Amino acid sequence: MKRVSLLAGLGAVLAFSSGHAADRAPNGIALPAGYKDWKVIAPSHRTDNNTLRVIVGNDVAVSAARAGNTNPWPDGSILGKLVWKDTTHSAWPTAQVPGDFVHAEFMVKDAAKYAKTGGWGFARWLGMAQTPYGKDANFVQECFGCHTPVKNNDWVFTHPAKLP
Amino acid sequence: MKRVSLLAGLGAVLAFSSGHAADRAPNGIALPAGYKDWKVIAPSHRTDNNTLRVIVGNDVAVSAARAGNTNPWPDGSILGKLVWKDTTHSAWPTAQVPGDFVHAEFMVKDAAKYAKTGGWGFARWLGMAQTPYGKDANFVQECFGCHTPVKNNDWVFTHPAKLP
Numbered sequence: 001m002k003r004v005s006l007l008a009g010l011g012a013v014l015a016f017s018s019g020h021a022a023d024r025a026p027n028g029i030a031l032p033a034g035y036k037d038w039k040v041i042a043p044s045h046r047t048d049n050n051t052l053r054v055i056v057g058n059d060v061a062v063s064a065a066r067a068g069n070t071n072p073w074p075d076g077s078i079l080g081k082l083v084w085k086d087t088t089h090s091a092w093p094t095a096q097v098p099g100d101f102v103h104a105e106f107m108v109k110d111a112a113k114y115a116k117t118g119g120w121g122f123a124r125w126l127g128m129a130q131t132p133y134g135k136d137a138n139f140v141q142e143c144f145g146c147h148t149p150v151k152n153n154d155w156v157f158t159h160p161a162k163l164p
Numbered sequence: 165m166k167r168v169s170l171l172a173g174l175g176a177v178l179a180f181s182s183g184h185a186a187d188r189a190p191n192g193i194a195l196p197a198g199y200k201d202w203k204v205i206a207p208s209h210r211t212d213n214n215t216l217r218v219i220v221g222n223d224v225a226v227s228a229a230r231a232g233n234t235n236p237w238p239d240g241s242i243l244g245k246l247v248w249k250d251t252t253h254s255a256w257p258t259a260q261v262p263g264d265f266v267h268a269e270f271m272v273k274d275a276a277k278y279a280k281t282g283g284w285g286f287a288r289w290l291g292m293a294q295t296p297y298g299k300d301a302n303f304v305q306e307c308f309g310c311h312t313p314v315k316n317n318d319w320v321f322t323h324p325a326k327l328p
Contacts, residue, residue: 043262054204157259159262
């Protein structure tokens with residue numbers, strides 16, 4: 001009994017010292033590892049909710065984006081959207097810059113596995129605590145519904161930004 | 165004579181097939197290799213000239229940004245700013261997304277080499293053709309002057325965006 005307590009205590013210390021691993025989304029999708037190191041696909045700014053975004057992609061997605069192979073995106077593509085509240089730059093009043101971090105959200109392409117939602121698995125983690133979004137697996141209907149206007153673009157809003 | 169012409173022709177073919185390498189900026193700075201693969205430091209949107217931007221960094225800069233070691237940024241840091249004209253998303257009218265590519269611009273930190281301009285070497289390449297900006301090396305005075313409001317932030321406008 002005492003040994004169990006000691007091990008449990010040690011486990012708690014290790015978990016604390018190694019940082020918190022985000023829980024899985026209610027549909028089972030895990031927070032993609034290393035997404036903060038992914039390459040840029042495009043920025044965007046939304047005036048309806050005052051957020052700045054950078055859309056990034058894993059290697060499969062970035063290769064597809066650069067090759068113009070995005071309708072459909074190939075299986076294995078993961079698109080990540082990093083979202084911040086916009087704020088005004090203190091030294092440049094007409095510049096909108098990132099304030100608080102809002103969430104990171106992802107679309108995971110697997111045409112067979114996610115056939116019911118356009119071939120994409122959706123997931124979102126809220127805030128700096130990276131709390132999974134959604135009470136149960138049905139949360140994806142909200143994501144999927146919102147993406148309906150871009151059904152003809154493989155359900156993806158993002159058009160990869162032009163680069164030399 | 166004939167051999168020289170053949171070699172010149174071969175050289176032209178090779179140059180064409182391997183893509184155009186951008187000319188150096190008038191102050192001698194070369195377009196940083198691989199900048200399109202650099203990691204995100206922050207997005208921004210400017211309403212005075214209707215542009216969307218992503219600020220990226222080389223490994224030295226990204227490590228410094230994540231460690232909060234940015235005043236001053238360490239020697240070897242290179243910050244890149246990728247700039248597009250903003251346009252409206254056809255399927256989401258309140259979303260501003262990247263249109264034409266405007267330019268890529270860079271700040272190269274070398275406190276000794278660039279002591280006269282705050283320790284930073286400035287350079288910019290225009291458009292998809294990546295034409296170096298500036299008629300002569302004095303173009304940096306324009307860059308440096310514009311950065312004067314952020315003298316106390318090591319002459320850098322960008323505050324690294326918060327990430328979990």
